[in-house]
């Protein structure tokens with residue numbers, strides 16, 4: 001899928017929000033891609049994840065045993081991408097703030113692709129890579145639907161993005177005045193009890 005096609009799916013779902021958002025990394029942005037609104041539609045989710053699965057196969061990573069999606073955003077695309085790859089799906093979720101594979105046994109040496117919804121700084125992806133390495137898994141790549149960093153995020157492993165879409169993000173003490181004038185909201189789940 002082209003960038004325009006991917007963004008059109010987000011637009012049709014009303015998932016491209018404008019305002020003042022606090023991102024998972026703490027950066028602030030005037031745009032938030034509310035993927036949950038895309039995942040409301042099974043057929044839109046299927047279309048995106050089928051295309052992502054094809055891109056993962058084309059990356060030549062060799063055999064894949066599992067897809068792992070970081071909760072919450074990676075849960076649905078992780079499952080759906082695993083379905084198109086014909087592999088099993090697991091997720092990591094936060095326990096005391098740290099991603100853990102709480103509900104699954106990862107076989108030692110399992111070959112894993114992480115599937116994220118959105119990558120901004122790559123911080124959540126790196127945390128997921130670290131959590132999986134602790135289980136003895138081999139992390140082949142991080143895949144995502146949209147890379148907001150425009151290729152700048154460093155996940156520590158290869159990054160396969162369905163598309164990239166560079167969106168501005170600012171440290172909290174360097175906000176442009178028009179952003180500072182708006183009340184800030186934090187849509188994601190990091191830091192929630």
Ligand SMILES: O=P(O)(O)OC[C@H]1O[C@H](OP(=O)(O)OP(=O)(O)O)[C@H](O)[C@@H]1O
Nearest residue numbers: 024072073120121122123124188189190
């Ligand atoms: O590349 P990063 O800077 O880490 O940002 C991207 C992460 O932020 C969002 O998760 P968030 O922690 O907001 O929670 P969610 O998965 O529940 O939406 C998104 O799902 C990615 O996991």
Ligand SMILES: O=C(O)c1cc(=O)[nH]c(=O)[nH]1
Nearest residue numbers: 023024032033118120188
């Ligand atoms: O960086 C983030 O936290 C983030 C950005 C975005 O556009 N969408 C999202 O779900 N998370």
Ligand SMILES: [Mg+2]
Nearest residue numbers: 071072073074
């Ligand atoms: Mg997330």
